[in-house]
Amino acid sequence: MDKLKKIKLEKALTFLEPGPLLLVTTFDGKKNNVMTISWSMPMDFAGHFALCTGPWNYSFGALNKTKECVLCVPGADLLKTAVQIGMVSGEDTDKFKKFHLAAFPAACVKAPLLGGCVACVECTVERYLQAYGIFVLQAVQAWQNMSCADPRLVHAVGDGTFRADGEKFNFRRLMKAKLPPGL
Numbered sequence: 001m002d003k004l005k006k007i008k009l010e011k012a013l014t015f016l017e018p019g020p021l022l023l024v025t026t027f028d029g030k031k032n033n034v035m036t037i038s039w040s041m042p043m044d045f046a047g048h049f050a051l052c053t054g055p056w057n058y059s060f061g062a063l064n065k066t067k068e069c070v071l072c073v074p075g076a077d078l079l080k081t082a083v084q085i086g087m088v089s090g091e092d093t094d095k096f097k098k099f100h101l102a103a104f105p106a107a108c109v110k111a112p113l114l115g116g117c118v119a120c121v122e123c124t125v126e127r128y129l130q131a132y133g134i135f136v137l138q139a140v141q142a143w144q145n146m147s148c149a150d151p152r153l154v155h156a157v158g159d160g161t162f163r164a165d166g167e168k169f170n171f172r173r174l175m176k177a178k179l180p181p182g183l
């Protein structure tokens, strides 16, 4: 018999937090910017991703205006920097300068690839679902960094703590019928 305890509704998300933690770059026509996002979700096998954010962030303006961004996936070695990035705004801070971030040109969008990340996914914005603060993105180009320092992905628990990827379980054979070509 499970020993179940009722918990506050606010705590529910600490069990459901998706991941991994992302650094989302934008270019508003004048300067590069980057924000930290823990609320994102793959929506299908066709490269649609959901990103939860809103007008209280400076990046929101660039996302709306340019309809472009790059989802950069930091490894565990970049976790502290990722948190610091999420604590200041591009409105008054050049985060690339402040955190000594490297920016590389992307292939299909004007927002940059972020140096040192495990992977970067260039995206265009398909729509913004205002009622829920959800951007629906379409991936247009993806990159994997084969030489990053620590490829473990990090996951926000939602309460200021984080987990890094640990043990890996391989159920590829069992899931074969559900896996699309290329995965």
Ligand SMILES: Cc1cc2nc3c(=O)[nH]c(=O)nc-3n(C[C@H](O)[C@H](O)[C@H](O)COP(=O)(O)O)c2cc1C
Pocket: 033, 034, 035, 036, 037, 038, 039, 040, 052, 053, 054, 056, 057, 058, 059, 060, 082, 083, 084, 085, 086, 087, 088, 089, 090, 091, 156
């Ligand atoms: C660990 C962490 C996770 C965050 N996740 C989100 C998120 O999912 N959505 C969001 O809108 N803001 C999130 N934030 C807050 C933004 O990253 C933060 O407001 C950032 O300063 C916005 O930058 P900008 O004003 O330059 O766009 C997070 C911050 C941290 C530190």
